[in-house]
Amino acid sequence: MYKIISTLTQSVIVLDFEVLELIDEDSVKLIKIKAVLKGNCLLYITELHTKNYQKYSYHCQNNDGNLIARWDNKPHWKNMDTYPYHMHENDQVLPSHRVTITDVLDQIEKKIVATKGLP
Numbered sequence: 001m002y003k004i005i006s007t008l009t010q011s012v013i014v015l016d017f018e019v020l021e022l023i024d025e026d027s028v029k030l031i032k033i034k035a036v037l038k039g040n041c042l043l044y045i046t047e048l049h050t051k052n053y054q055k056y057s058y059h060c061q062n063n064d065g066n067l068i069a070r071w072d073n074k075p076h077w078k079n080m081d082t083y084p085y086h087m088h089e090n091d092q093v094l095p096s097h098r099v100t101i102t103d104v105l106d107q108i109e110k111k112i113v114a115t116k117g118l119p
Contacts, residue, residue: 001031001047007101013038013109027051039112041068045101058104069107071099 001024008014017035033045037060044059057072070088077086082095 001029001049004031004033004045004047004101007105008033008035011105013105013112037108037112039108041108043104043108056099058099058101060104060108068111071096071104073098 001022005017005019008017015036015038017033019031019033021030021032023030027050029047029049031045031047033043035043035045037043040063042061042063044057044061046055046057048055055073057070057074059070059072060068062068067088072086072088073084075084077083077093080086080093080095082097085096085098087094087096087099
């Protein structure tokens with residue numbers, strides 16, 4: 001959890017972020033963050049860890065609320081080879097792997113460089 005905060009602090013594309021919720025107990029670890037990124041976009045981060053369960057979502061949208069990309073492990077799309085890991089982009093659901101904050105920021109940064117600003 002604290003690695004997420006550290007990574008956001010060090011990232012060149014993160015302009016600001018706010019920790020919306022933080023629980024750090026033996027039985028449950030939860031972090032929710034809203035980050036403002038270059039390219040006029042927002043990144044909403046949710047990581048939940050318990051002894052037997054892990055859930056994550058990295059939701060990137062533009063300032064108008066339109067989805068740019070979301071990586072998550074919500075247990076739907078059962079026919080996908082990478083189930084439950086997947087990403088949403090351009091109205092498509094694509095296979096993915098278990099991403100980290102570093103993976104997500106790297107992919108968003110590549111989009112910013114490629115398009116000189118996100119859509």
